[in-house]
Amino acid sequence: MSSDSEVNQSRRGALKCLAFGGAGTLFLLSGGVLAPIDLALAASKKSAHAMTGTPLFLQISDTHIGFNKEANPDVAGTLKQTIDFVNAMPAKPALTIHSGDITHLSKAEEFDTASQLLSGLNITELHTVPGEHDITDGIGTEYFNRFGQASANKGYYSFDHNGVHFIALVNVMNFKPNGLGAFGDDQLAWLEQDLKGRSSSTPIVVFAHMPMWTIYEPWGWGTGDADQATSYLSRFGSVTVLNGHIHQIVQKVEGNITFHTARSTAYPQPTAGDGPGPGPLKVPSDQLAKMLGVTSVKISGHPSSAVLTDTTLG
Amino acid sequence: MLTKNFGRNLINAFAVTAMLATTSAASTAVAQDANAVVMKNFDFAPMSITVKVGSSVTWKNLDGEPHTVTSVDGLFRSGALDQNDSFTFKFDKPGTYKYLCSIHPRMMASVVVQ
Numbered sequence: 001m002s003s004d005s006e007v008n009q010s011r012r013g014a015l016k017c018l019a020f021g022g023a024g025t026l027f028l029l030s031g032g033v034l035a036p037i038d039l040a041l042a043a044s045k046k047s048a049h050a051m052t053g054t055p056l057f058l059q060i061s062d063t064h065i066g067f068n069k070e071a072n073p074d075v076a077g078t079l080k081q082t083i084d085f086v087n088a089m090p091a092k093p094a095l096t097i098h099s100g101d102i103t104h105l106s107k108a109e110e111f112d113t114a115s116q117l118l119s120g121l122n123i124t125e126l127h128t129v130p131g132e133h134d135i136t137d138g139i140g141t142e143y144f145n146r147f148g149q150a151s152a153n154k155g156y157y158s159f160d161h162n163g164v165h166f167i168a169l170v171n172v173m174n175f176k177p178n179g180l181g182a183f184g185d186d187q188l189a190w191l192e193q194d195l196k197g198r199s200s201s202t203p204i205v206v207f208a209h210m211p212m213w214t215i216y217e218p219w220g221w222g223t224g225d226a227d228q229a230t231s232y233l234s235r236f237g238s239v240t241v242l243n244g245h246i247h248q249i250v251q252k253v254e255g256n257i258t259f260h261t262a263r264s265t266a267y268p269q270p271t272a273g274d275g276p277g278p279g280p281l282k283v284p285s286d287q288l289a290k291m292l293g294v295t296s297v298k299i300s301g302h303p304s305s306a307v308l309t310d311t312t313l314g
Numbered sequence: 315m316l317t318k319n320f321g322r323n324l325i326n327a328f329a330v331t332a333m334l335a336t337t338s339a340a341s342t343a344v345a346q347d348a349n350a351v352v353m354k355n356f357d358f359a360p361m362s363i364t365v366k367v368g369s370s371v372t373w374k375n376l377d378g379e380p381h382t383v384t385s386v387d388g389l390f391r392s393g394a395l396d397q398n399d400s401f402t403f404k405f406d407k408p409g410t411y412k413y414l415c416s417i418h419p420r421m422m423a424s425v426v427v428q
Contacts, residue, residue: 132416136416218420279378
C-alpha cells in the first residue's frame with residue numbers, strides 16, 4: 001500500500017469520526033502538516049479503530065501519585081480510570097511510555113502505589129523517564145531503584161520496537177539558572193552517538209518529561225539545550241517528540257519533527273501565564289475528567305507518518 | 315506553635331526559654347519568627363534574608379504545589395516540601411548562599427550570613 005492511500009484512508013476515517021463529536025482530539029500528521037480533528041473514541045470504538053488501526057504505543061503522563069489537594073483528591077482513582085479505559089481499547093498497543101512525574105513527592109510509598117496501579121495495565125511493557133517530582137532528593141534514589149535498570153542508572157536510553165527507534169531523555173536533572181530544563185553535555189553526546197549511522201528513514205520517537213521547545217519561559221516550560229538535540233534529529237523523515245509536565249496539550253511541527261505534550265491523569269494546570277505559577281488548577285468536578293487523559297500513537301506507511309490520538313477520561 | 319505566644323506571659327516565656335536551653339531542634343522552632351522564609355505564589359519571600367553566623371533559617375511552603383529548598387552549591391537540600399511543610403538549616407559560616415526550588419528553578423533566592 002502506498003503512503004498516499006494510507007493517508008487517504010486515514011482522512012476518510014477521520015471524516016467518518018467527525019460525526020461523533022468530541023471526546024478527544026486526534027492529530028493526523030502527514031507531510032509535516034498537523035491537523036487536529038475532534039474524535040469520539042469512546043462513542044464509537046469501531047470507527048476509531050478503522051481510522052487509527054492498532055496504536056503502536058500509549059503515552060501516560062504526570063500521574064502525580066501522592067497528590068491529594070482539592071484539584072483532585074483521588075489521583076489514584078483517575079489513574080485507575082485511565083488504566084481501565086486503556087484495557088478496554090479495542091486494539092491493544094504494544095507498549096506504554098510514562099513521560100514522568102509518576103509521583104508527586106518522590107516518596108517510596110508513592111512509587112509503590114504507582115507501580116501497583118500501573119501493573120493493572122494489560123500492556124506489560126512499560127518505559128519511563130523521570131519528572132522533576134520524581135527526583136526531589138536530587139539524585140532520584142527511589143526512581144532509579146525501580147526504573148534505573150533500563151539505562152544503567154543514567155536515566156536516558158534507547159530501544160527499538162517494530163522498526164521504530166525510541167529514545168528516552170532526561171531533562172529534569174540539570175536545571176540552569178534560567179529555570180528551563182536541560183539535558184547536559186554527556187547526554188547530548190550520547191544522543192548524537194545513538195543516532196549516528198541510523199538511516200534517515202527510521203521513524204524516531206523521543207520522550208522526555210519537560211517540553212523540548214520553549215512554550216513559556218517564565219514558568220520554565222522548555223529545555224534550554226533542546227536545540228542541540230533537535231539538530232541531531234532534524235535529518236530524520238519522521239520524528240515524534242512526546243513530553244508531559246504542563247498537564248495540557250500543546251503541539252508544534254517543525255520540519256519533520258512533531259512536538260506534542262500530553263495531558264496528565266491527575267490534574268490540569270493553567271494555560272501559560274495564567275496566574276502566579278504552574279500549580280494544580282481546580283476546575284468544577286464535572287469538568288475534571290475532560291481535562292485528564294492519555295495519548296495513543298500509531299506509526300505507519302512509507303515514508304512513515306505518525307497519528308497521535310488524545311483521549312480524555314470524560 | 316509556642317512561638318506565636320512568645321513573650322505574652324511568663325509561662326510561655328519560660329517554655330520557650332526551656333526549649334532554647336535544651337536541643338538545637340528547639341532553637342529551630344524559635345528561629346521561625348526571626349529567620350523565616352515562606353514559599354508563596356511560586357516565590358520565596360523574602361528573596362534575600364540576612365542572618366547571623368550560627369543561626370538557623372526555616373522555610374515553609376504555603377503553596378498547594380510542592381517546592382524544595384536546594385542550595386546551588388549543594389550545601390543544603392530539603393527534598394519535596396508539600397503545603398505547610400517546613401525545612402530548617404543552620405548556617406555556621408559567613409557567606410552568601412544562593413538557593414532555588416528544584417521543581418520550579420526560576421524560584422531563586424539567597425541567604426546572607428554575617
